[in-house]
Amino acid sequence: MKIKSLILLSFKIILIFLIGYTISHFLREWINEVCHSLGVANEVRIILSRFSVIAYIVPFLMINVRSIFSAEVLRVGNFRASISFPLIWRGKEDPVWRFLGIFAVVMVIGTSYFIYSYASGLNYNEFRLLLYYGLIFSLVNSILEEWVWRGVALSQYIKWSGSVYGLIVTSLLFGMSHYDLGFSIWVCIAFSIGGFFMGGVAIRSKGIIASILMHIYMNIIFSMTGMIFS
Template structure:
């Protein structure tokens, strides 16, 4: 009976944490200051629960970083031209999210991230969802097939843009895909996944970070429906990070998708 109650309490805590994190990201992007006050009161109440304290501190640090990131992009660089430069500086400003999370790691004497190591390419994952599926394959094989599927999906749009467009945009493609994928993966599958895995376990940590990863794309001009697609991508990135014990496969996968998005005209046209 006690074990059942404990499990129920843990699940409720994890669900509450997922909603708190997701709602914070929505509020920060929609500038609802009244809702922010309500969120702050809820976070303050949860802070008195010892099992939630570190999560609240980590989420607050992330919120501060996201606010700084949003302020920089709405006040400092919004009028810059050309569009490519504006996008690159927007991605570089993700550093403002990393700084408060780094401070949390230093204060609590925790490693910067758990997944900063060589990937275990031979680790078995399940197909099609990495953590669940009907077939087993190696991380290296799964990643190769996934990237090939992505290429096939984007190829009609790339071909439609033509070779001249590729010649014009290739430099931006390289810079954007490297900066964006590395910084985003450090934040979501590096720092946040590490902190939340320590607190919630791998599966819940993947869910929470994936929701956040998807929702934050609203500030980049995507619809809420589009954010759900990025959430799905976050689930795959998080799962392959946990199974390979490294962010490198997710960085490679993320980088390839970013490059394809640029070549297809989805990022800058």
């Protein structure tokens, strides 16, 4: 891709992101205000507020309505397809299902101290509610974010610029979208790295189910460390 075309495309993608970011911000604020006025439990409010991520598809609706519900966006994918670590196309090659298993083990080992530190301070009922709300949040948030970011956005950006650039840009914007949720820039960068691998899984498996499962697992872990509801 020529430099001029790349610059123009980058401006287009950034504009799309900013429109979605702005709409998502005000939609989330509105949901929060309604929940506060109705006395909705904080955990339920947080779960409901995640529906604001749907706002990121508004610019894509203006471009092509069919793009958000196409078979390409919603396809299941192949868990036996290969993916390479750490650069998706280059590195140690494994089938997607094994990559997800290794990822799950590494995640739980890497966060076990934080999980124990947070969960050990809860009584039985508090821990049970954490599991309950954590699972619901993980299902809702993961399905919505994967549909928006790895389904709609990634598919569209790949059509415009190819797999590598589309993956990198989508991952960065996915991470930065969490800044509006109150996370620090460093946490957003960490989420971008996670988005890179979820996007890679979606590309290599040619579907979003594997990345949804990966996202659900990550969200459950984050809930158990107190990152979501504390």
